[in-house]
Amino acid sequence: MSRNTARARARIDQLSDELAIGAAIRLRTDADQIKAIVDAVVAYxxxxxxxxxxxxxxxxxxxxxxxxxxxxxxxxxxxxxxxxISRQTVYRLLDSEV
Incomplete structure (x- = not known):
């Protein structure tokens, strides 16, 4: 496995862990219980x-x-x-209704 492949895998694992923690906080459950689901979503x-x-x-x-x-x-x-903010965001906000 190359160094870049190992780094990419580590970033994917880190993303998966972060999403599992965030989902667990939002759903008020244990991160380990939803880790498999989050891993499946990240793999997809x-x-x-x-x-x-x-x-x-x-x-x-x-x-x-x-x-x-x-x-x-x-x-x-x-x-x-x-x-x-960007110019586009400024114009979008100026065009929006109050």
Whole structure:
């Protein structure tokens, strides 16, 4: 087994462990009880989407009213830096209903 294969396997195992812990906390159960299910889900993802990065969306809520107010006085670059968001996110928030 190559070093890269060992590293990839370790990352997959680490992801599986983290997901099992998170699921156990959410479901209020023991992580060992759901480990087999989580391992199966991770194995499926690895087989179906090989060599792809995992995208985990943010659960952040943005202060839309503040962003709208700052949009009138700040540059786009400063606005993005202040709220740590992309231009696309700024425009999406500005277009959203209040």
């Amino acid at each position: 993802l690895v087989e179906e989407y090989p060599s792809q990065d995992l995208y985990i969306p943010s659960a952040v809520t943005y202060p839309v009213d503040e962003i709208r107010a700052d949009f009138k006085t700040m540059s786009m670059r400063a606005l993005c830096r202040k709220y740590r």
